[in-house]
Amino acid sequence: MEYLNGKGSSRDLSKKYNIGTSGDHKQVIRxxxxxxxxxxAGLVHSKRYQFYSFDxxxxxxxxxxxxxxxxQELALSQGINNPTIITKWVNDYRISGIDALRPKKKGxxxxxxxxxxxxKKQSSETASVDTSAENVKK
Numbered sequence: 001m002e003y004l005n006g007k008g009s010s011r012d013l014s015k016k017y018n019i020g021t022s023g024d025h026k027q028v029i030r031x032x033x034x035x036x037x038x039x040x041a042g043l044v045h046s047k048r049y050q051f052y053s054f055d056x057x058x059x060x061x062x063x064x065x066x067x068x069x070x071x072q073e074l075a076l077s078q079g080i081n082n083p084t085i086i087t088k089w090v091n092d093y094r095i096s097g098i099d100a101l102r103p104k105k106k107g108x109x110x111x112x113x114x115x116x117x118x119x120k121k122q123s124s125e126t127a128s129v130d131t132s133a134e135n136v137k138k
Contacts, residue, residue, distance in 0.1 A: 003032050030072060030083065037076045052085075057101040060086055061093045 002008050008016065010025035010032075019027050034042035064074055064086060071090075075083035092100035 003028060004035075033072055033076060034081060038081060042081055054102050057089050058098065061089050061101065064090055 003010060003013055010028040013019075014025045014028050019025075031043060036042075060074065060078055060080075063069075063078075064071070067074075069077075071083040071086045075081070075086055080086065089101060
């Protein structure tokens with residue numbers, strides 16, 4: 001509110017409130033933009049995970065790469081409260097391509113040891129032994 005009421009610049013306010021390591025004035029600007037776009041809800045840290053579909057992420061990345069807009073402007077126009085997530089999507093896309101935006105399997109990765117144990121259990125359970133009289137004689 002101090003920034004919007006003209007009671008200080010973003011640099012002055014970041015120093016006054018000790019924001020960031022060396023007075024990160026850009027953070028103040030991000031907060032002001034989020035407040036102007038979303039109101040009080042733009043300043044609240046959401047504790048729930050926001051899921052974004054593959055198509056949505058891909059379209060946002062295409063918009064960023066094809067237009068000369070900042071991450072902040074794009075985030076605000078797309079209703080995303082955190083512009084750093086767009087930065088991550090764009091960087092992942094540049095490094096690994098379109099597959100980097102696809103949903104990833106959650107949870108702990110299976111180890112080779114646990115995979116082998118599972119296969120042995122399945123093979124021993126499914127392998128039936130023919131105990132008919134004819135087979136026993138053979």
